[in-house]
Amino acid sequence: MVGLQGSGKSTWVAEHLAGTHVVVSKDQWPNARRREARQRRVVAEALAEGASVVVDNTNPSPADRAPFVELARAAGVPARAVHLDVPLGTCLARNDARTGRARVPPVGVFSTRARLTPPSTAEGFAEVLVVRD
Template sequence: MELVLFIGLQGSGKSSFFRERFAATHVHVSKDLWPNARRREARQRRLITQALAEGRSVVVDNTHPLIEEREPLIAIAREHGARVVGYVFESDLKVCLERNAGRVGRARVPEKALHITWRKLKWPSYAEGFDALFHVRLAPEGGFHVREWREGDESEPVRGPDA
């Protein structure tokens, strides 16, 4: 049983990656599924706790830019004896803005939200309590390239619109 945290900007491929790699095996928890709900954070924690208590693995498909946002979720996983795995999505702001511009309806987020997340984004480290970390990059031919996160990856810059 595991708790998987996705980390990266809106439009970096997180939800597509979930559908491709985890939809058949993990419970999908995302605040995007309840855009108008009140107390979304409490609801998310309740659903994660419930799934882990039932022995089911969970993917939390949100941006998780800050250590402080990841910390309580890692604590919930530890309380239930779950392995904690992070997938860090390459988050080039320009590319994510372009991908977001192609979205329709509620799937499209305000550009301001991407800029805010980009400014806050702090790469994870094993010291936070992750059992495994992976780097995910969209492949030019489609799909994803995944490799193990290497010590020092967290010092790589997050590219902005002028990179």
């Protein structure tokens, strides 16, 4: 998954992938150190067991996504990017409407926006799906 905080990634995953994929997110370990390494390990283990996996993070840059493209390649399965291409203002409004830990400081959304590069097949994805609403 690729998209700003509040773009609707987790909702999309729940509607389209939760029945068929192991859902992995760094949000599962909010306080752990080395969450990225831990997440890569969990993805690798699920792939090794033959499961399909979705990584439900913002994944804004090619550098963020490259480890997962590589894990998929190593496992011999295609990698697909799903980009929730939702306007910044919509994401900020949805974020603002949340409560508790689900609401992040707006600066976090701006920061992700500044780093966001749309995913491309040039990164090794077999397919890029753009979702707009």
